[in-house]
Amino acid sequence: MNAAYNIFDIFKKFKPQNSTLVESQEHELIEKAKTVDKYLSADGSFIFVWSMLKEEFVYVGEGVTSMLGYSPSDYVNENGMSFTLSNMHEDHAKGYLSLYKTMQEFFIKNEISADADYLSSYNMLYKGLDGNYIQFLQTNNSVIVDEAGMPLLSLSIARDITHLKKSVSMDLIIASPNNQKRWSYNSNLNIMEEVSTLTKQEKKILNLLQTGLDTKDVANLCNSSTHTINTHRKNILEKTNCVNTTAAITYCKLVGLL
Numbered sequence: 722m723n724a725a726y727n728i729f730d731i732f733k734k735f736k737p738q739n740s741t742l743v744e745s746q747e748h749e750l751i752e753k754a755k756t757v758d759k760y761l762s763a764d765g766s767f768i769f770v771w772s773m774l775k776e777e778f779v780y781v782g783e784g785v786t787s788m789l790g791y792s793p794s795d796y797v798n799e800n801g802m803s804f805t806l807s808n809m810h811e812d813h814a815k816g817y818l819s820l821y822k823t824m825q826e827f828f829i830k831n832e833i834s835a836d837a838d839y840l841s842s843y844n845m846l847y848k849g850l851d852g853n854y855i856q857f858l859q860t861n862n863s864v865i866v867d868e869a870g871m872p873l874l875s876l877s878i879a880r881d882i883t884h885l886k887k888s889v890s891m892d893l894i895i896a897s898p899n900n901q902k903r904w905s906y907n908s909n910l911n912i913m914e915e916v917s918t919l920t921k922q923e924k925k926i927l928n929l930l931q932t933g934l935d936t937k938d939v940a941n942l943c944n945s946s947t948h949t950i951n952t953h954r955k956n957i958l959e960k961t962n963c964v965n966t967t968a969a970i971t972y973c974k975l976v977g978l979l
Contacts, residue, residue, distance in 0.1 A: 746865055747772065750874055751780045758782035766880045769796070773872050777801050788881055790850025810846035810854060813891050816906040816913070817845065820893050823904055823913040827895055842976040843893045844882060856883040858975065880975065885968040887958070894918075896977030903960075919960060919978055926953050927979055931970045 750770055758768045767784025771777075778801040781793040795804055806814050824841055840860060847857035858880045865874040891906035893913055904913040919927070922943075929939045940950045954966055963969040973979040 747779060747874060750864060750876065754780050754782070754876060758784060761878065762787070766878055768876065768878050771875045771877065773875070779874075785879070788849070788855075788879070789847070808848045810848070812908050813845040813847075813906070815911060816891050816908065819911060819913045820891065820904075820906065824893060824895065827902065839895060839897045840977040841893070841895045843891070844886070845891045846889060855881045856886045856889070858882045860975065860977075882972065882975070885963050885972050887962050887964050890962050892962070894976045894978065901978055917960065919957065919973070923953055923957050923960075924979060926950060927957065927966075927970055927973060930954075930966055931979075 747770075754768050754770050761768055762782065762784040765784065765788055767782035767788060768780075769778055769782060769785075770780040772779050777799055778796045781796040781801075783793060785791055785793055785796070789808075795801070806817070809817060820843055824843075828839075840862065842858060842860040844856055844858040846854045848854050859877050860880075861875050861877045864876050866872050893904040893906075895902045901918045903916050903918040905916050906912075907914050926939055926943065929942060934942070936947050936950050936954075940947045943950065957969050958964075958966070961969045961972050963972050970979065
């Protein structure tokens with residue numbers, strides 16, 4: 722309950738002031754979400770819509786049942802966020818406060834409108850109905866904002882990336898075509914620490930590798946040795962915490978790093 726209480730304090734801090742949301746806007750977005758959700762459910766993902774004004778979920782896709790075992794109705798009610806927090810791993814529920822604050826302060830400090838071409842993503846340990854935890858990835862887009870650029874409704878996609886990750890982590894990535902930032906949760910200090918993201922050369926190598934080229938071919942194209950390319954690959958896996966290069970490519974595309 723303490724974590725839930727604190728997160729609602731943070732929601733209120735960043736809540737749009739003197740803003741109104743036309744019900745037709747919310748209805749229109751939910752209908753679009755339902756359409757997209759039909760395609761996402763095929764790969765085990767689901768979509769949901771969060772209202773900053775109401776401070777609650779207004780739509781959660783049916784795919785939540787196949788991924789986590791819960792019903793959409795477990796979330797779409799006034800206690801939906803408390804239910805969400807109760808299923809986060811204890812360490813990550815505590816870290817979520819710092820993560821959300823870091824994300825909102827980044828947009829405010831840099832005077833970035835919530836509807837700008839930015840994608841925010843974070844992953845954490847989340848418990849399913851069977852009691853097992855998965856590495857849960859959430860990617861967010863604010864699709865309806867007020868005149869000040871503050872988000873009123875956000876649309877998010879949830880994915881299970883357990884198979885991509887090498888070990889447990891809680892990471893935040895904010896990415897646009899020209900700017901990427903990455904933070905990792907330090908549970909000892911209970912803070913999100915900014916860490917290095919992919920370099921231009923690392924992105925170039927991943928883009929070449931995803932075309933099917935092998936290390937030797939990539940080395941020739943980059944005028945480098947295979948040893949140098951393998952060193953870059955090792956660094957990429959360390960930064961992304963992924964099990965292999967294929968997983969790293971998938972993860973980076975999901976969070977906007979590629």
